[in-house]
Amino acid sequence: MELRPSAQPDPSERFLRGRKKRGRAGSWLKKLLRMAFVVACGAAFAASAVWAVSAARRSPELSVHHVLVEGNVQLSDGEILEFLGLSRGSNILTLDLDEVRAKLLRSAWIQEVEVERVLPATLTLQIRERTPVAVAVLDELYLLAGDGTMLDQLSPRYDVGNLMLVTGLKDAANLVPRRLALAGSLAAALASDDRVETIVSEIDVSDGPSSIALHLRTHPVKLLVTRDTMLDRVREIAPLLTGLHDQVARLETVDLRFAGRIYLRRGDITEPLLNQDNTSLWLPTGGAPF
Numbered sequence: 001m002e003l004r005p006s007a008q009p010d011p012s013e014r015f016l017r018g019r020k021k022r023g024r025a026g027s028w029l030k031k032l033l034r035m036a037f038v039v040a041c042g043a044a045f046a047a048s049a050v051w052a053v054s055a056a057r058r059s060p061e062l063s064v065h066h067v068l069v070e071g072n073v074q075l076s077d078g079e080i081l082e083f084l085g086l087s088r089g090s091n092i093l094t095l096d097l098d099e100v101r102a103k104l105l106r107s108a109w110i111q112e113v114e115v116e117r118v119l120p121a122t123l124t125l126q127i128r129e130r131t132p133v134a135v136a137v138l139d140e141l142y143l144l145a146g147d148g149t150m151l152d153q154l155s156p157r158y159d160v161g162n163l164m165l166v167t168g169l170k171d172a173a174n175l176v177p178r179r180l181a182l183a184g185s186l187a188a189a190l191a192s193d194d195r196v197e198t199i200v201s202e203i204d205v206s207d208g209p210s211s212i213a214l215h216l217r218t219h220p221v222k223l224l225v226t227r228d229t230m231l232d233r234v235r236e237i238a239p240l241l242t243g244l245h246d247q248v249a250r251l252e253t254v255d256l257r258f259a260g261r262i263y264l265r266r267g268d269i270t271e272p273l274l275n276q277d278n279t280s281l282w283l284p285t286g287g288a289p290f
Contacts, residue, residue, distance in 0.1 A: 064092050080107075084103055109129050134164050148180035148183070179205045183205045190231070200215070212227060221245060251266045
C-alpha cells in the first residue's frame with residue numbers, strides 16, 4: 001500500500017480560520033460590554049427616577065395649596081374641606097383621589113363628586129348634591145331626598161319652602177328603609193308637576209305602595225292612591241276638588257286606587273262618583289272598597 005502524506009491546508013486558509021475564531025470571541029465581548037452599558041444606564045436612570053420622585057414628594061411647590069369646590073349649594077366650602085380632611089403638606093402627586101372621593105361621599109348631602117388634580121398645587125372638586133323633596137316626620141323633623149336618604153335634621157338654616165311632610169316611616173319601633181325610599185320617590189314625583197305639588201301637604205306611607213294617603217293643603221280631604229297611578233289620578237281629580245268640597249257635605253276621603261272609578265267617603269257613607277264632567281254626580285251603591 002502506498003502511503004501518501006495527508007493534505008495540508010493552505011496557510012492562508014489557516015490564517016482565515018484563526019481570524020474567524022478571534023472574530024467570534026470579539027463579537028461576544030462587544031455584546032457583553034454593550035449589555036453592561038445598558039444595565040448601567042438603566043440603573044442610573046432608575047436611581048435618578050427614584051431621586052426625582054423622592055424630591056417631588058418633598059417639594060413644597062407640589063403640596064396642595066388650593067382646593068376649588070364647585071356645584072355645592074347646601075354645604076359650604078368649609079364643611080366640604082372638613083369632610084376632606086387633608087393634612088398639611090399633602091402632595092398633589094401622591095394624593096389618593098379614590099380615597100378623597102370616598103371621604104366626601106360620607107356626607108349624605110353629596111350624591112356624586114368628581115375629583116381632579118391640576119398641577120402644580122390645585123385640587124378641584126365638582127360636587128353634585130342631593131336635593132330635599134320632603135320633610136320626614138319622626139321624633140324630630142328631617143330633610144328627605146328623592147332617593148330616600150335622610151339628609152339632615154331640619155333647622156332654621158334650611159329654606160323648606162313648600163316641601164310636603166311624609167309620615168308613616170316607622171313600624172312599631174324602627175325606621176323602615178323601604179318606606180323611606182317610597183316616600184322620597186313619591187315626593188319627588190309630586191314635586192316634578194307644579195299642578196299637583198301645590199295641592200298636597202302630606203304623604204302617609206304607613207300602608208305601603210298600594211294604599212298611599214295624600215293630605216291636601218287647601219281642603220280637609222284625603223286622597224287614596226297607589227304608587228303606580230298616583231300622578232295620573234291626582235291630575236284627574238285636581239280640577240274637581242273645590243266643587244266636591246263645596247257640594248259634598250262632610251267629605252273625608254276620595255279613593256283613587258281603582259282604575260276608572262272614584263269613590264267618595266263622607267262620614268260613614270261611601271259612594272262612587274259617576275261622571276267626572278259633573279253632568280251626573282251620584283249613583284247609589286251597596287258597598288265600597290274601604
